[in-house]
Amino acid sequence: MKNPSSRGLFITLEGIDGAGKSSQFSALVETLRGLGREVVATREPGGTPLGERLREMVLNEAMSTSTEALLVFAARQEHVLHVIEPALLRGQDVVCDRFTDATLAYQGAGKGIPRDRLEALAHWVHPGLEPDLTVLLDLPAETAARRMREQGRQGDRFEREPEEFFGRVRRQYLELAREQPRRWRVVDATRSLEQVREDVIQNLKKFLEL
Numbered sequence: 001m002k003n004p005s006s007r008g009l010f011i012t013l014e015g016i017d018g019a020g021k022s023s024q025f026s027a028l029v030e031t032l033r034g035l036g037r038e039v040v041a042t043r044e045p046g047g048t049p050l051g052e053r054l055r056e057m058v059l060n061e062a063m064s065t066s067t068e069a070l071l072v073f074a075a076r077q078e079h080v081l082h083v084i085e086p087a088l089l090r091g092q093d094v095v096c097d098r099f100t101d102a103t104l105a106y107q108g109a110g111k112g113i114p115r116d117r118l119e120a121l122a123h124w125v126h127p128g129l130e131p132d133l134t135v136l137l138d139l140p141a142e143t144a145a146r147r148m149r150e151q152g153r154q155g156d157r158f159e160r161e162p163e164e165f166f167g168r169v170r171r172q173y174l175e176l177a178r179e180q181p182r183r184w185r186v187v188d189a190t191r192s193l194e195q196v197r198e199d200v201i202q203n204l205k206k207f208l209e210l
């Protein structure tokens, strides 16, 4: 495990829409709690009262891509200052459903904002803060789109994007995972929820050196 101090662990979960993230999020949280660890379970955009209001806007209102990126980072600033950092400092683990990697993938590769611009915002909003572990639920965009259709999901602004958009988002996630293999674990999310869950838990336990 990378983090020998009394600071908690910062663990994030990423993947394109339709990857089955919500079930696997609870697998991470429950496993850590089952080991007697204190966990703050949270999400982005959101995680604070103001962040949740910003989430509503970002998911539902038409806006330019740069406004979208700035609002996501505004929500993140509140989240880091009021939830994530304080919890980590108290020694609690933070499991977060998406973080800055989602911005690099969605607003960056998906919508074309240059990566260095997003990285400059990340450096402003959370200097020195990076997840200790990031689990990527990986699956082809077509599979994710089929699942969302089968679930009859209404779709927010992002979920209504075309399959090519999710192809770019997926490729960016895989590239980020290749760049930092010590932080990322790529899990094949084409399998059944139970198989994926087992893999997520095994990866977490290996990371914790259990």
Ligand code: TMP
Pocket (backbone or CB within 6 Å): 017, 021, 043, 044, 045, 072, 097, 098, 099, 100, 102, 103, 104, 106, 107, 158, 159
């Ligand atoms: P969710 O469906 O995983 O709750 O995430 C909400 C949507 O927000 C999802 O489609 C991805 C998108 N999103 C971004 O575009 N940029 C970001 O930085 C974050 C955190 C999420």
